[in-house]
Amino acid sequence: xxxxxxxxxxxxxYFTQYNASYLPSIADACGYEIKINISSSIELMLNDILxxxxxxxxxxxxxxxxxxxxEALAKIKELLPKTKIIxxxxxxxxxxxxxxxxxxxxxxxxxxxxxxxxxDILNGTPDNEILGICYTDDNMQSVKNEPxxxxxxxxxxxxxIRIANKNSVEYIEVSRGCPxxxxxxxxxxxxxxVVRYRSVExxxxxxxxxxxxxxxxxxxxxxxxxCEDRCWLxxxxxxxxxxxxxxxxxxxxxxxEIDIELAKLMKKSGCVLCNIxxxxxxxxxxxxxxxxxxxxDIKATxxxxxxxxxxxxxxxxxxxxxxxxxxxxxxxxxxLELNSDEATFNIASPFPGTKFFVYTMLNRLISAxxxxxxxxxxxxxxxxxxxxxxxxxxxxxxxxxxxxxxxxILKTLFTLNFKLIVRMMKIYFSAFNKNNKDKKKI
Numbered sequence: 001x002x003x004x005x006x007x008x009x010x011x012x013x014y015f016t017q018y019n020a021s022y023l024p025s026i027a028d029a030c031g032y033e034i035k036i037n038i039s040s041s042i043e044l045m046l047n048d049i050l051x052x053x054x055x056x057x058x059x060x061x062x063x064x065x066x067x068x069x070x071e072a073l074a075k076i077k078e079l080l081p082k083t084k085i086i087x088x089x090x091x092x093x094x095x096x097x098x099x100x101x102x103x104x105x106x107x108x109x110x111x112x113x114x115x116x117x118x119x120d121i122l123n124g125t126p127d128n129e130i131l132g133i134c135y136t137d138d139n140m141q142s143v144k145n146e147p148x149x150x151x152x153x154x155x156x157x158x159x160x161i162r163i164a165n166k167n168s169v170e171y172i173e174v175s176r177g178c179p180x181x182x183x184x185x186x187x188x189x190x191x192x193x194v195v196r197y198r199s200v201e202x203x204x205x206x207x208x209x210x211x212x213x214x215x216x217x218x219x220x221x222x223x224x225x226x227c228e229d230r231c232w233l234x235x236x237x238x239x240x241x242x243x244x245x246x247x248x249x250x251x252x253x254x255x256x257e258i259d260i261e262l263a264k265l266m267k268k269s270g271c272v273l274c275n276i277x278x279x280x281x282x283x284x285x286x287x288x289x290x291x292x293x294x295x296x297d298i299k300a301t302x303x304x305x306x307x308x309x310x311x312x313x314x315x316x317x318x319x320x321x322x323x324x325x326x327x328x329x330x331x332x333x334x335x336l337e338l339n340s341d342e343a344t345f346n347i348a349s350p351f352p353g354t355k356f357f358v359y360t361m362l363n364r365l366i367s368a369x370x371x372x373x374x375x376x377x378x379x380x381x382x383x384x385x386x387x388x389x390x391x392x393x394x395x396x397x398x399x400x401x402x403x404x405x406x407x408x409i410l411k412t413l414f415t416l417n418f419k420l421i422v423r424m425m426k427i428y429f430s431a432f433n434k435n436n437k438d439k440k441k442i
Contacts, residue, residue, distance in 0.1 A: 011055035012121070016045065017071075022087075022115050022173075023058055025158040030122040032056075038163055042072050044077045049076055054083055058118065060353045061089040063372040064349050070103065085128050086121060088114040090186055092134070092354045101142040109134040113176075114159055114192070118337040150177070155202040157208055166215030171194035174203050174236070178224035180254075182354075183289040184320065187224040189353040195228045200235045207245055221247040227257035234262060237269035248257035248272045256297030263308040270311055275344070276301055280313040285320055290355075295334070302338050310401045312340035316398070319348040319391040321359055323383040335402055339411075345398040347391060349375040357428025 013027040024034050033368060035052050049057065059345045063071050073085050089112035092099060099109045100236035110117045112132040114209045120130045127135050127256075151157070154176065164170055168264030177195040210216040227233060240247065250273035258266075258274075266274075280286055286293055291328050298314070305312050316331050335343045349372065350356040360366040366381050376379050378392030402408065 003360070007173055012052060013056045013058060013442055014049055014052055014054035016057060016059040021060065022157045022160055023060075023118055024161040025114050026119050027056075027122060027171055028161060030119060032122060034161070036161070036163060042068070043252065045072070046076065047078070050079060053080065056084050056086060056122065058086045058088070061087050061091055062288065063090050063349070065373065066091055066424075067373050069369070074103070074105045084108070085112065086118065087114075088118075090190065090351060090353070093186075093189060098142045100136045101140075101213065104136070107110065107135065111144070113151055116150055116151065117345045124291050150196065151193075152196065153197055154198045159206050162210070162214065164214040164216055166212065166217070168216050169218040169220060170210055170214075170216050170233045171220045172206055172210075173222045174198055174226065175223040175228075179228070180225070180291060182291045183359075184317070184348050184350075184354055184356045185386040186351055186353055195225055197229060197232050200239050203236060204239050204243060204245075204281055207247065208243070213244065213246070217247045219247055221251040223251065225254060226251050230257075230262060234265060237262075237271075237308060238313075240269040241265075246270070250274065252277065254291075255293045255301045255303070256302055258301050260304055260307070263310065267310055273311040273313060274305055275313045275315055276305075276336075276340075278316055279340075280316060280320070280327065281331035282322075287329055288322055298334075299338070301303075302340060306340075312338075312343070313342040313344055314338055314340045315344045315346065317346045317348045318395045318398070319379045319381070319383060319386075320386060321358070321365060321383050322416070323391065324385040324388075324392075328391075328398075329387075332394070332398045332401055335398065336405075339407065343402050345395050345402070347375065347379045347395050348387075350381055 010031045011033070013024075013026050013032045013034050015021075015027075017036065017037060024036055032055075032134070035048070037048060039045055039048070047389070056075070058068060059073060073087070077083070085105055086108045087106055092109045092111050100106045108121055108127075110133055114132075117130060117132045127137065127141070128134070128145070131146055134142070134144045137143050154173075162168075162170060174196055175197040176191040177193060178185070178187040178191070179193045179195065181193065195275035207219065209221070222354060247270045249270050251271070252275045255276055255278060276298065277291070278291075279289060279291065279293075281295070283295055286295070302312055302314070314335060316335060318328055318331065335345075348356065350360045350366065351372070360381050363384070365383065370380060372380065378395070381390040382388050383391065391392050
């Protein structure tokens with residue numbers, strides 16, 4: 001039984017974001033009082049941290065928010081010099097061992113799967129015995145310990161501590177790892193080539209827990225490749241139905257990995273949406289990214305899901321090294337041809353640890369002032385044929401051409417999907433305002 005917070009003596013741990021991760025549960029199991037930040041305001045977070053006065057702060061850092069997140073942590077260290085700051089996330093997978101020397105406000109950088117490494121830190125294991133960390137030793141020397149092996153049995157992890165209610169859409173991580181190691185993707189470097197599934201029973205128990213404690217019935221099943229083991233997914237759907245859980249769920253899938261039997265069972269178990277990694281409408285680009293999918297795979301997957309009344313969101317990206325005006329136009333036309341319920345258009349970013357990053361370095365497509373924070377606004381690297389500005393322009397053009405068209409508007413109105421109507425109107429007015437600004441410039 002977990003000890004009540006007022007009786008704990010080990011200390012306090014503050015988590016700077018809420019994403020239903022296992023880390024707060026790990027700290028709770030280690031006997032610490034925990035607090036999770038739920039505000040997007042850095043000022044409110046700083047006030048919250050000062051009031052809580054934690055012994056440790058744990059922050060998951062993302063490439064796209066690296067600079068503002070690190071600046072906030074540096075400010076926190078100034079205000080609370082005795083607090084130890086622990087960082088984890090994508091940027092530290094490939095970071096050299098000088099990370100804590102270059103950023104002295106960081107006590108530990110976790111370089112792999114963080115759960116058991118955090119447990120060792122909080123339990124006071126000597127620094128030189130903790131696998132998977134960077135730190136600065138007593139002689140002010142930067143140290144990078146041996147990597148920690150991936151967690152074999154994910155069922156051993158405690159359920160995430162959630163800040164949820166009956167209107168929440170909650171993430172449940174069902175597996176880790178992907179064997180494909182696509183050109184642009186971080187999944188394989190971060191979580192390995194071997195797909196490690198939680199047991200179906202363990203996932204079902206977490207769903208039941210969320211329903212009973214929070215009244216939650218909307219879930220996203222998070223996986224790098226949920227369809228890799230078809231039998232596992234069939235079993236999960238069968239158990240959801242057998243337990244009469246009455247939930248709605250969504251997930252990400254690879255094109256070509258869904259058949260009619262599986263789609264029918266997914267729908268019956270409550271699947272309402274699948275995000276499909278379509279990536280591009282250009283066959284040459286699909287071949288180059290080593291994802292081993294085809295145009296026909298994407299079409300067939302869309303058809304099967306539509307037949308079973310599962311909503312489809314096709315996800316595309318612009319700006320891979322071989323992108324040209326012709327391939328960008330192919331992608332837009334292909335998205336229009338598929339005419340799915342939604343389409344997401346992104347810009348590809350060459351994050352360190354991917355083959356994409358190595359390629360851009362070797363082919364000098366990357367600038368010396370590369371800043372991943374700017375990837376929120378647009379392209380940060382060029383292609384062999386297109387400038388960064390042109391890539392960003394194609395992405396915006398794709399959004400406008402997809403959502404602001406009579407066929408899509410009529411379909412949206414016909415289905416009376418309020419959320420899609422709101423999204424459509426936001427896109428329309430955004431495009432309208434942009435066009436007006438462009439006219440004023442002219």
